[in-house]
Amino acid sequence: QGYDEDELARILDWADVVCIGCGLGTGETSGRILEGTLRKVNVPCIIDADGLNLLSRKMDLLEAMHSPVILTPHMKEMSRLTGYPISGLSDRRLEIIREFTEKYPAVCVLKDSRTFVKERGRHPFFNLAGNSAMAKAGSGDVLAGVITGLSAQGMPAYESAALGVYLHACGGDEAKEAKGSYSVLARDLIAGIEKCMDEK
DSSP states (O other): OOHHHHHHHHHHOSOOOOEEEEEOOOHHHHHHHHHHHHHOOOEEEEEHHHHHHHHHOOHHHHHHHOOOOEEEEEEHHHHHOOOHHHHHHHHTTHHHHHHHHSSSSEEEESEEEEOOOTTSOOOOOOOOOOOGGGGSTHHHHHHHHHHHHHHHHTTOOOHHHHHHHHHHHHHHHHHEEEEOTTTTEEEEEHHHHHHHHOOO
């Protein structure tokens, strides 16, 4: 697949929300797609996975954003975005996420065993729900999807991110209860979120 600037513009004009990065790759074409998206998008934009790795090479794109943007890095991706070593991040997560969101106009969801959500001028959200069974391939994609779904319904970026993190974690708790600590897969989180929302 090549890069078609006109087709990308057409899709972005149609979209109510954009989620970019999951499975995007980090090659030259992927970089052009990310750059084109961030320059043209006029709706909330969630950036995850490969999108974050590409973004770390061109942080000026983030500085110029005018649409609401939510970043969902795990610790290694946050290390690339900030230049801090992972060991330094672990000890100073809250300080670094505050510093990051003061510099960049974005909501940052820093994923770890306990996830922080921060936006400039807003109190940080610290999630206490969830469990270690959620540390499986695809779990981050589910979280990006939940946040995107909330954003598509018109929820502001910070609220979408914080509620998305909480629902994702509650889904993980439901999945662990249903499947046990070792058998939870990403799809079980989705079923867990559904059950969680039905009950609450």
